[in-house]
Amino acid sequence: MHIFTNPHFDFLRWRWHAIILSWVIILAGAFVIFTRGIPEGVEFAGGTVVIERFDQAVNEDQVRQALDAHYPGGGSDAIVQATGDPATHMMMIRVPHVGAESGASLSTTAQQVEDALRQANLGTFRREGAEIVSATVGGELKSKGIWATVLSLAGILAYLAFRFQLSFGVGAVVATIHDLLITLAFLAFFQYDMTLNVIAAILTVTGYSTNDTIVIFDRVRENLRSHRRESMNDVINKSINQTLGRTVLTAGATLLTAIALYVFGGEVLRGFSFTMIVGIITGTYSSVFVAAAIVTFWNRKQMRPSAAATTAPTEAAGQKQGRKPRRARAS
Numbered sequence: 001m002h003i004f005t006n007p008h009f010d011f012l013r014w015r016w017h018a019i020i021l022s023w024v025i026i027l028a029g030a031f032v033i034f035t036r037g038i039p040e041g042v043e044f045a046g047g048t049v050v051i052e053r054f055d056q057a058v059n060e061d062q063v064r065q066a067l068d069a070h071y072p073g074g075g076s077d078a079i080v081q082a083t084g085d086p087a088t089h090m091m092m093i094r095v096p097h098v099g100a101e102s103g104a105s106l107s108t109t110a111q112q113v114e115d116a117l118r119q120a121n122l123g124t125f126r127r128e129g130a131e132i133v134s135a136t137v138g139g140e141l142k143s144k145g146i147w148a149t150v151l152s153l154a155g156i157l158a159y160l161a162f163r164f165q166l167s168f169g170v171g172a173v174v175a176t177i178h179d180l181l182i183t184l185a186f187l188a189f190f191q192y193d194m195t196l197n198v199i200a201a202i203l204t205v206t207g208y209s210t211n212d213t214i215v216i217f218d219r220v221r222e223n224l225r226s227h228r229r230e231s232m233n234d235v236i237n238k239s240i241n242q243t244l245g246r247t248v249l250t251a252g253a254t255l256l257t258a259i260a261l262y263v264f265g266g267e268v269l270r271g272f273s274f275t276m277i278v279g280i281i282t283g284t285y286s287s288v289f290v291a292a293a294i295v296t297f298w299n300r301k302q303m304r305p306s307a308a309a310t311t312a313p314t315e316a317a318g319q320k321q322g323r324k325p326r327r328a329r330a331s
Helices: 011-035 060-070 103-119 135-163 166-190 196-226 232-242 244-264 270-298 307-322
Strands: 047-054 079-083 090-095 125-133
Touching: 011 166, 011 232, 011 270, 047 103, 060 079, 060 090, 060 103, 090 103, 103 125, 135 166, 135 196, 166 196, 166 270, 196 232, 196 244, 196 270, 232 244, 232 270, 244 270
Parallel strands: none
Antiparallel strands: 047 090, 047 125, 079 090
């Protein structure tokens, strides 16, 4: 299946525009993270999450007022959010832990939340689910998530430096870091919780983006051997155009799957699917523009000579070798 017929797009022409756009998004994301932060899920922050299904419509303010009035720790630090289909009247309530982090103390928190709702006469309800994580466990999960990301980047750099060139490895790692920063920026923009599902999506995107970059770099390596007289920029542009159909098909199919998860996967998979959507788009974009741009910047002092510069000395040498000596005329 061919989407493009002999494409000849000059992608490197737009590398500076792409880099400026990326910096704008990254800086805007850094500002939002600094001012508002990225909400941490219960896995990292620690706390109790209770999902209650009410038989009648209840708004978030009513639940907060009930916690303020009847919950032992008060409702000032609680997070109340409607979840699922509005017709189901489900509320997600997350409260931090207070006091000892023993098993009995943790298990009674959900019951205290439900007691506060009953005392406020919000109608009948039933528990749909509960999740309890201590702050200690949350800190360990956060540390492991960071180390998993760092070690994956180190492994990518080592593999590509060994398999291709150091400049290719640096380009792939910079593009992957770019993808992580852009993804974190969009998580901050839309205030999605940083959960283990989101961490799994980030690591998945890391591998997906790297695979896309390797496909392009592998074609670059082949073209460097078969097009020795072309410049590095021409070889990279040719390689991106040659793999463009494959890139669009792979990214498009994966993106459709992530969109389906976002629409039909429910609240539990919403953060995971949103991260995948942003990561797939960003990963494809960075493989074409960012990774290739880093390679050209790295090799800008080692540009391959043009065809004219290489053929001229060769022709001159051939003419010199093929010239026959003149014979002396008889006097």
